[in-house]
Amino acid sequence: MILTVTLNAALDVTYRVPRLEPRASHRVREVAERPGGKGLNVARVLAALGHETLVTGFAGGPTGERVRELLTEVTEPGPVGDALVTTGGTTRRTVSVVEESGGPGAGATLFNEPGPQISPAEWERFLDVYGELLAGADAVALCGSLPPGVPVGAYGTLVRTARTAGVPVVLDTDGEPLRRGLAARPDVVKPNAEELAGITGSTEPLHAARLAQRRGAHAVVASLGADGLLALTPDGAWRVTPPRRMAGNPTGAGDSVVAALLSGLAEGLSWPDRLVRATALAAATVRAETAGEFDRAVYEELLPAVTVTRQRAAAASAVG
Helix, strand or coil: CEEEEECCCEEEEEEEECCCCCCCCCCCCEEEEEEECHHHHHHHHHHHCCCCEEEEEEECHHHHHHHHHHHHCCCCCCCEEECCEECCCCCEEEEEEEECCCCCCCCEEEEECCCCCCCHHHHHHHHHHHHHHHCCCCEEEEECCCCCCCCCCHHHHHHHHHHHCCCCEEEECCHHHHHHHHHCCCCEECCEHHHHHHHHCCCCHHHHHHHHHHCCCCEEEEECHHHCEEEEECCEEEEEECCCCCCCCCCCHHHHHHHHHHHHHHCCCCHHHHHHHHHHHHHHHHCCCCCCCCCHHHHHHHHHHCEEEECCCCCCCCCC
């Protein structure tokens, strides 16, 4: 079983409009609701890949109940297990407005609510549940932002707990939570280039990845948007590129990278094979309607066409 943690779960609402104009009224062509937050998106992709998946984190209020209802509808090819911890606050919403004009600047505009206030007692309850769930987990993903009330060093605590339990952990967050999580030495961190620069001060991705590895990560997989991935792993440094750029909605592409890394880990794939899967899956997600989904035909078409190049720079070695 693969466990995903979403401390700041959300109800993802996607509006599709012909064209998005500031300070104007819009007629929405289509509305879609999905369980959201990074870890829930990861879990939905994992389930679609055929992996047994369980989600935990916080859910509360009517929005949280709606998230849980939608999770039960994820049934192809298998359901996503629900181990979310109830909170007294109300789960946030994220609103994505997708412009379909195809013109310059077209794409998705996102609005992210902050999330519910988590009490110290709720956080302690979550830690108990998390420790119990790790006993049955083959790997765990720690994903996304922290809701108000959760300690900024929360991911460091969760990484250390997973390491003590002998469970490999992938961390996907940013800012100070990422900085503190690195110090706990996660197996993999998955920032994008901007997030990586934010914690290292370097805008050169390979150098920034080296700095992140020196601070604790065993492997660093950096998303470079439409240009693919850069990975610094115990087996070497790799640059991975899709055969072409994909037009569509990039929301959730990074979450699909995490899902691919987890599935590859669970299946015992080599690092190059994991990275090929991650790049193809991210590109196929851009072509999907909403985050947490991917276009399977595009994914299967891209898999044999992704290019993996070993970097000439010195390969990374495992930390510690």
